[in-house]
Amino acid sequence: MGMTITEKILAAHSGNKQVRPDDLIMAKVDFVMGNDVTAPLAISQLKKYGLGGVFDLSRVALVPSHFSPPKDIKAANNVRVLREFAKEKGIVNFFELGAAGIEHALLPEQGLVLPGDLVIGADSHTCTYGALGAFSTGVGSTDLAYAIAMGEVWLKVPPSLKFCYEGKRQPYVYGKDLILYTIGHVGVDGALYCAMEFVGGVIESMSIQERLTMCNMAIEAGGKSGIISPDATTEAFVKPRAKRPYSFYASDEDAEYERIYEFCVDGIEPQVALPNLPSNACPISEVGEVKIDQAFLGSCTNGCLEDLEIGAKVIKGKRVHSDVRLIVIPATPTIYKDAMEKGILKTFLEAGAVVSTPTCGPCLGGYMGVLGDGEKAVSSSNRNFVGRMGSPKSEVYLANPAVVAASAVAGKIVHPDDVQ
Amino acid sequence: MTTQGRVWVFGDNIDTDGIIPARYLTTFDAKELGAHCMEDVDPEFSSKVKPGDVLVAGKNFGCGSSREHAVLAIKGAGIAAVLAESFARIFFRNAINTGLLVLEADGVRGVFDTGDTVRVDVKSGTIVNETKGRSLTAKPVPAFIQEILDAGGLMEYAKKKLQTDAR
Ligand code: SF4
Numbered sequence: 001m002g003m004t005i006t007e008k009i010l011a012a013h014s015g016n017k018q019v020r021p022d023d024l025i026m027a028k029v030d031f032v033m034g035n036d037v038t039a040p041l042a043i044s045q046l047k048k049y050g051l052g053g054v055f056d057l058s059r060v061a062l063v064p065s066h067f068s069p070p071k072d073i074k075a076a077n078n079v080r081v082l083r084e085f086a087k088e089k090g091i092v093n094f095f096e097l098g099a100a101g102i103e104h105a106l107l108p109e110q111g112l113v114l115p116g117d118l119v120i121g122a123d124s125h126t127c128t129y130g131a132l133g134a135f136s137t138g139v140g141s142t143d144l145a146y147a148i149a150m151g152e153v154w155l156k157v158p159p160s161l162k163f164c165y166e167g168k169r170q171p172y173v174y175g176k177d178l179i180l181y182t183i184g185h186v187g188v189d190g191a192l193y194c195a196m197e198f199v200g201g202v203i204e205s206m207s208i209q210e211r212l213t214m215c216n217m218a219i220e221a222g223g224k225s226g227i228i229s230p231d232a233t234t235e236a237f238v239k240p241r242a243k244r245p246y247s248f249y250a251s252d253e254d255a256e257y258e259r260i261y262e263f264c265v266d267g268i269e270p271q272v273a274l275p276n277l278p279s280n281a282c283p284i285s286e287v288g289e290v291k292i293d294q295a296f297l298g299s300c301t302n303g304c305l306e307d308l309e310i311g312a313k314v315i316k317g318k319r320v321h322s323d324v325r326l327i328v329i330p331a332t333p334t335i336y337k338d339a340m341e342k343g344i345l346k347t348f349l350e351a352g353a354v355v356s357t358p359t360c361g362p363c364l365g366g367y368m369g370v371l372g373d374g375e376k377a378v379s380s381s382n383r384n385f386v387g388r389m390g391s392p393k394s395e396v397y398l399a400n401p402a403v404v405a406a407s408a409v410a411g412k413i414v415h416p417d418d419v420q
Numbered sequence: 421m422t423t424q425g426r427v428w429v430f431g432d433n434i435d436t437d438g439i440i441p442a443r444y445l446t447t448f449d450a451k452e453l454g455a456h457c458m459e460d461v462d463p464e465f466s467s468k469v470k471p472g473d474v475l476v477a478g479k480n481f482g483c484g485s486s487r488e489h490a491v492l493a494i495k496g497a498g499i500a501a502v503l504a505e506s507f508a509r510i511f512f513r514n515a516i517n518t519g520l521l522v523l524e525a526d527g528v529r530g531v532f533d534t535g536d537t538v539r540v541d542v543k544s545g546t547i548v549n550e551t552k553g554r555s556l557t558a559k560p561v562p563a564f565i566q567e568i569l570d571a572g573g574l575m576e577y578a579k580k581k582l583q584t585d586a587r
Contacts, residue, residue: 024564041448041488049575051582067446074446124486124510140488140514141448142574150578154564188433189480193509222480224509277433364442364485385437385484392441392460 002252004160005227006195009135009249013118021159021258029059030117032147035103036064038122040081041141046149054089055151061093061112062086063103066360068096071367101332101358104128104216104300108208109332111241115230115248120144120153125300125382127218131211132238133230133248135195138219158195158224159258165202167265172416174310175210176302176380176400178202178263179217180271184281185261192222194258197251202265203228208237209306216301217382220278272378272413273398276386284415290397291323294377295408296389298329299363302380302401305335305342311405312347314416320352321411327369329356353408365390378407421542423500423521424550425472429534432478434461436485436511440493453489454496471498474538478504478529482511491520501540503528503547503558516565517574523547523558531556
């Protein structure tokens with residue numbers, strides 16, 4: 001019987017010819033990642049249990065991104081723990097400040113995660129790398145500690161769900177809108193424990209960036225992973241960056257899926273997820289009058305060059321509304337530099353936005369743009385839970401970069417056409 | 421092994437920002453985190469909860485981020501077990517890996533009100549509402565996961581494995 005791309009990768013990494021959903025396996029990992037929130041706890045576990053070894057010094061990344069540049073003394077000490085551990089062990093992939101960005105933008109950009117890999121990261125949005133045709137999933141600190149020492153992870157083979165997208169997209173409809181639409185359709189636990197496989201003509205026509213955005217939010221439907229079969233677009237992205245060999249897998253014709261969803265995208269408008277769940281997706285024409293205090297363009301979901309470019313195009317020659325703070329955060333130093341060279345940052349600054357150094361910052365209500373009581377924000381990030389970006393009395397609306405930029409100009413949530 | 425305690429009932433989709441808001445993530449001290457457990461869901465929770473209490477919840481408990489701090493906050497607040505209709509997977513892993521008792525049982529939320537007393541028999545998976553005299557059975561724990569639990573968590577499991585490999 002055939003296997004899905006997910007089953008094939010898991011079989012290859014666990015020494016099995018075939019695996020089936022619900023099989024419990026111990027699998028070899030190709031790459032492991034921890035950040036400034038999750039890695040300090042993992043490192044303290046390793047010390048506590050006397051596990052001193054690192055399975056492969058070139059296959060571990062430590063990325064301070066959440067509260068870095070450090071927002072306070074505690075945050076600075078957490079980064080110190082990562083830095084000292086990396087130095088002591090000889091871990092090469094420690095990224096700080098000038099080299100640091102948001103992990104899920106940084107690792108693909110640097111060619112550290114590759115097609116056919118099995119990747120785990122102590123961050124729920126590790127599912128992002130499925131966009132390159134890898135099996136990639138988020139775990140906690142103890143799993144991270146175990147994987148750093150042992151180079152393996154225990155996994156239950158997930159059932160696969162197939163999501164097929166065909167048709168022609170309307171203007172200003174991006175990967176972000178399709179994933180919000182999908183989460184709205186299946187709910188925040190609609191893909192619980194499952195691998196979400198994205199297929200179809202629309203996916204094939206997407207850039208790597210849009211694919212990364214879609215796989216990034218698989219977790220928001222409860223998914224264990226998101227995955228897209230690698231193709232020529234993947235090859236073009238990966239080839240110049242890869243620092244080791246990689247392999248392309250694809251699902252068999254007769255692979256089994258727990259469920260298949262088919263979407264015709266023709267009628268899908270830009271989507272906005274209303275507070276307080278990503279599944280509260282709503283076509284922008286039905287959002288109504290929502291005045292905003294803040295607009296955030298950044299995060300691991302939509303903080304790449306392409307996203308900034310989309311936002312800049314909408315905002316060029318206009319002014320940010322006097323009641324709105326627009327915060328723009330390129331996800332990595334390379335994106336920052338490229339955006340500078342292309343004049344994108346200038347466009348934002350001239351419009352009255354503030355541009356920050358790469359960090360997760362406001363996405364998780366960390367710093368650099370925390371919301372106060374009763375404030376509303378439109379954000380290009382991935383979560384709008386109660387208190388996600390600050391006060392439990394604030395509200396977050398999720399949208400694509402064009403809607404974020406347009407809304408910053410209008411002072412309320414609008415379709416990009418409304419400010420042209 | 422059995423555990424008995426007073427129940428706190430929560431709804432569906434209790435997320436990790438609700439269990440422990442990101443603003444407290446610069447520490448992983450369980451006591452410190454426990455003092456803010458469930459703060460944005462019920463601001464008084466940490467002052468009302470007592471050691472040995474049990475959380476009962478609906479679907480998808482622990483959805484959201486991978487922060488193990490959510491498990492630590494629950495443990496730090498003295499909570500002995502979480503019983504839910506279903507768990508978000510990273511939260512579930514974190515609980516197994518660090519030895520917080522978590523059991524999935526269909527319909528569990530409907531059987532309890534806050535303040536009821538629950539008795540859980542871990543081996544058989546029997547969950548009894550002693551106040552209402554009703555009982556139900558949790559989903560069985562797979563053998564491999566039981567091995568991790570028996571070892572005392574994933575890190576103990578790693579230690580044992582390394583010792584066996586060295587022999
Ligand atoms: S940008 Fe937001 S969602 Fe992405 S890793 Fe950072 S905190 Fe998490």
